[in-house]
Amino acid sequence: MSTGRPLPPTGHADDGPDRLWQRKLREQFPIVTAHPESAYLDSAATSQKPQAVLDAVHAYLTTTNANAGRGTYPWANRTTRLVEETRERVKEFLGDPEPGRSTVHFTSGTSEGLRTVARDWLVPYLRDGDEILVPFADHRANLDPWLEARRLLAERGVGIQVRALPHQAVSGDYDHRALGGLVGPRTRFVAATHVHHVYGGDMNVHRIREAVGPDVPICLDAAQSVGHLPVDLADPALDVDFVVFSGHKAMALPGTGAVWARNARGPGFRPAGWRGTPNTVGIVSLGAALDWLDEAGADRIARWTDGLTTRLTDRLRHLDPYEILGCPTSLAADSALPAAQRRHGIVTFRHRDIPSDDLGFILYSHGFMVRADSLCQAGADDEKGSVRVSLHVYNTVEEIDRLLAVLTSLA
Known part of the structure; x- marks a missing residue:
């Protein structure tokens, strides 16, 4: 499996062998395939599902459907086994170096997963006078839980400082130099984003680790x-x-996600309270989706979508009426910037x-499904909004x- 750093830029995604490979996946x-006249360009919101995932769901619901961990008859036993196998499958897919120590907890998605970490792990962990660093310019799901944790602690008489993870306004990337000046002896926790949901850039988590040192937990x-x-x-x-993700953005069904916990810094992660019936069919779909992604090749998928991203940005930046959000010097296909500054599928x-919002409706009238609003960005200007094109392996050069061509006609 490839490294956590971004893949190198690949130029335009129009190589012959890659086109044949992509066509078979599409x-x-x-x-x-049922809607060739439409182009789905909103995969950052949710991905489409391959037939293998749909088949796995159908097979489960028609042969095995039962509650997990509640019965001893064969269907229930098979369901329990599928859930536990998928936990281990998540570890394997993420390249977990110590699967015997780590844990995986299934959630409804990233938002619930981050909130679970905040309420069930962070709140008991922090003490009066501690400090945490969290992003104030990323998705709201990665800000609101930490502010809620501060409120819950305050109700118990515990005061903590929530500091903004510094970022560069133009590029959207974290300001790693400024971050070093914010880290102190009471810094206990950092929340960060891997790939920004608006700018599409890798947020260089390795630089955060360098800035905060070896002992501070990072979510x-x-x-x-x-x-x-x-x-x-x-x-x-x-x-x-902690790694928190949504299954529905990774080819699985909606209402599915996971929290992976390394359990090497601070207390082990154990969600509090009685855990009710899990989303068994969603978990089955997640296992099937991870199998599909592994077979397709995550590195090859990334190269394909990176190539499409470069094709779009390299041409769109020359159209005068358009402003591309994010690092402006990362747009050109021949950029000399390191790979860490490249965009990934957004x-x-x-x-x-x-x-x-009007531009979004115009694009839909031409068959393009895009996101057009404030994109759930914390601190965003709701009235101004933006248009987001987000790609996956089923998208094409055409x-x-x-x-x-449509955007050019509107220039």
């Missing part, structure tokens, strides 16, 4: 990386303590004269070129 998505929002990029927790570049932009 044919495995029934909803995509990683990996909603836009797991299922989109190779994620290898054995690599020192991803020396984090391009977000605005038109100088056309409001973003779709990008059609999109560019």
Whole structure:
């Protein structure tokens, strides 16, 4: 499995062998092949599902469906075994270097997973006067739980400081130099994002680890990386303590996600309270999705979507009315910047004269499904908004070129 650092830029995704490989994969998505006139460009919100996942769900519901950990008859036993096997499958998929120590807890998605870490692990862990660093310019799901933790602690008479993880306003990347000046002896926890949901950039988690030192737990929002990029927790570049992701963004069903905990810094992670019936069919779909992604090749998927991203940004940046959000010097295909500054499958932009919600409707009228609003970004200007194009392996070079033709006509 590849490293946690971004893959190198690949230029345009139009190589012959890759096109044949991609075409075979695209044919495995029934909803995509059933609507050739439409281009689904909203995979950062949720991914489409391959036939293998749909088949696994159908097989489970028609042969095995039962509650997990509640009965001793064969269907219940098989369901319990599937759930436990998927826990281990998640560890394997993430390249877990110590699966005997780590744990996996299934959730409804990234938002619930981060909130579970905040309420059930962070609140008991912190003491009066402790400090935490969290992102104030990423997805709201990676800010609100930590503010809630501060409120819960305050109700118990425990005061903590919540400091903003410094970021660069133009690029969206974390300001790692400024971060070093914020770390102190009472810094107990850092929450960060792996790939930014608006700017599409890798947030260079290895630099956060360098800044905070070897002992501070780091929780990683990996909603836009797991299922989109190779994620290898054995690599020192991803020396984090929690990885939280949504299955529905990684080819599995909605209402499915996971918290992986390394359990090497601080107390072991154990969700509090009585755990009710798990989303067994969602967990089955997640196992099937991880199998599909492994067979397709996460590194190859990333190279394909990176190539499409480069194709779109390299041409869109020359259209005068458009502003591409994020690091402006990472747009060109011939950029001399290191790979860490590249975008991964997400391009977000605005038109100088056309409001973003109107632009979203115009693009839909031409067959393009994109996200057009504030993108759930903490601190975002809701009125201004933006248009986000987010890609996956079922997207094609032709779709990008059609999109560019429409955007050019509006310039």
